[in-house]
Amino acid sequence: MxxxxxxxxxxxxxxxxxVVIGAILGGVSYATFFERKVSAWIQDRSGPNRVGFxxxxxxxxxxxxxxxxxxGGKFMWKExxxxxxxxxxxxxxxxxxxxxxxxxxxVIIPWGGLLDVDGKLMHVxxxxxDIGLLYMLGIGSMGIYGVxxxxxxxxxxxxxxxxxxxxxxVISYEIPMGLGILAVVLTCGEIRLESIVAGQAETGIWxxxxxxxAAFIVLVTLFAETNRLPFDxxxxxxxxxxxxxxxxxxxxFAMYFMGEYTHMITGSAVFAVLFLGGWDVLxxxxxxxxxxxxxxxxxxxxxxxxxxxxxxxxxxxxMWVRWSLPRLRYDQLMRLAWKGLIPMSLGVxxxxxxxxxxxxxxxxxxxxxxxxxxxxxxxxxxxxxSTPITGRQxxxxxTSSAGICGEEVVG
Numbered sequence: 377m378x379x380x381x382x383x384x385x386x387x388x389x390x391x392x393x394x395v396v397i398g399a400i401l402g403g404v405s406y407a408t409f410f411e412r413k414v415s416a417w418i419q420d421r422s423g424p425n426r427v428g429f430x431x432x433x434x435x436x437x438x439x440x441x442x443x444x445x446x447x448g449g450k451f452m453w454k455e456x457x458x459x460x461x462x463x464x465x466x467x468x469x470x471x472x473x474x475x476x477x478x479x480x481x482x483v484i485i486p487w488g489g490l491l492d493v494d495g496k497l498m499h500v501x502x503x504x505x506d507i508g509l510l511y512m513l514g515i516g517s518m519g520i521y522g523v524x525x526x527x528x529x530x531x532x533x534x535x536x537x538x539x540x541x542x543x544x545x546v547i548s549y550e551i552p553m554g555l556g557i558l559a560v561v562l563t564c565g566e567i568r569l570e571s572i573v574a575g576q577a578e579t580g581i582w583x584x585x586x587x588x589x590a591a592f593i594v595l596v597t598l599f600a601e602t603n604r605l606p607f608d609x610x611x612x613x614x615x616x617x618x619x620x621x622x623x624x625x626x627x628x629f630a631m632y633f634m635g636e637y638t639h640m641i642t643g644s645a646v647f648a649v650l651f652l653g654g655w656d657v658l659x660x661x662x663x664x665x666x667x668x669x670x671x672x673x674x675x676x677x678x679x680x681x682x683x684x685x686x687x688x689x690x691x692x693x694x695m696w697v698r699w700s701l702p703r704l705r706y707d708q709l710m711r712l713a714w715k716g717l718i719p720m721s722l723g724v725x726x727x728x729x730x731x732x733x734x735x736x737x738x739x740x741x742x743x744x745x746x747x748x749x750x751x752x753x754x755x756x757x758x759x760x761x762s763t764p765i766t767g768r769q770x771x772x773x774x775t776s777s778a779g780i781c782g783e784e785v786v787g
Contacts, residue, residue: 466529471631474522527620538619542610549600555721573654644690655679723750
């Protein structure tokens with residue numbers, strides 16, 4: 377009876393969805409803990425190390441692993457403040473939009489290839505639509521509605537500025553992200569994520585080796601899409617107090633950050649699928665248990681473990697960058713997108729189109745040579761640029777020696 381139920385793809389996908397949702401929610405709660413631990417490691421301090429699960433053992437605190445439970449309880453018991461001047465319906469629904477949009481993106485991630493259930497192959501994937509990649513891009517872009525509505529509904533100038541900044545940032549960085557992903561789609565000839573993983577596993581060549589420039593561009597844009605430092609200009613404390621979430625408290629405030637960490641997990645999984653072979657364990661090598669024809673339960677668990685390991689590594693990388701690099705100025709942020717990443721992504725796309733025309737788009741030597749040319753042209757353009765990046769408009773008058781009305785300033 378159980379086997380017959382598991383042979384139904386809908387039932388199997390439903391059970392998988394419950395497992396993955398539980399894993400993601402658990403990962404979100406402990407991502408906050410590990411972020412504090414990573415920042416403490418970088419800053420040479422201990423971080424949270426007192427809250428444990430068993431208060432009876434005073435000297436045994438499980439390295440502070442109970443901290444996320446304490447933090448969750450703190451948010452739940454905090455007073456939920458709703459200022460009188462806000463647009464209450466939008467103010468309440470905005471954090472929920474941000475969290476929901478980040479939560480429903482995982483359904484098209486291929487976590488473990490195929491599983492043989494008594495002779496019938498099941499996709500270890502909640503859903504595998506023909507437009508899987510388009511679905512991911514559409515859902516990911518809708519997350520900005522929660523930020524924009526939160527800034528607008530707060531009726532606060534700092535929140536409004538944060539929402540506007542985030543909207544402009546996401547619109548700008550989705551262009552190079554889309555172009556970088558389009559290079560992968562044209563190379564593979566597929567927009568189904570499970571087919572992209574299968575193609576990389578079959579050839580043994582991950583897309584990060586075929587298109588390293590595209591991989592770098594998509595990785596940078598992931599920081600902007602998830603509002604992570606050095607791209608968190610929508611909530612910068614030094615300029616906007618807290619930006620779009622200035623007026624939020626209690627669980628509404630927590631939902632924004634749950635959405636951010638969930639977006640990190642989903643974005644890391646998508647990057648691993650597109651550029652790092654998904655569940656494939658090693659490039660250029662065929663490892664037993666990780667081949668296309670391996671459909672056993674052990675093989676599925678191994679593949680899911682590899683995917684989880686790659687996601688965990690990128691979450692650590694997100695945290696490492698946050699506590700290592702300073703925040704960009706907003707004009708630098710936009711200049712990087714429009715004058716840097718977009719021309720580079722267009723160059724990579726031109727390389728792929730030329731390769732398609734001459735039927736060499738799947739040749740490693742051609743893609744590497746094309747990416748090297750794009751990177752070299754970008755470096756030469758940066759080296760030859762003589763315009764200083766000061767943040768000051770070039771047409772603004774010099775005011776160092778004149779007063780308000782043009783009068784000479786007396787020292």
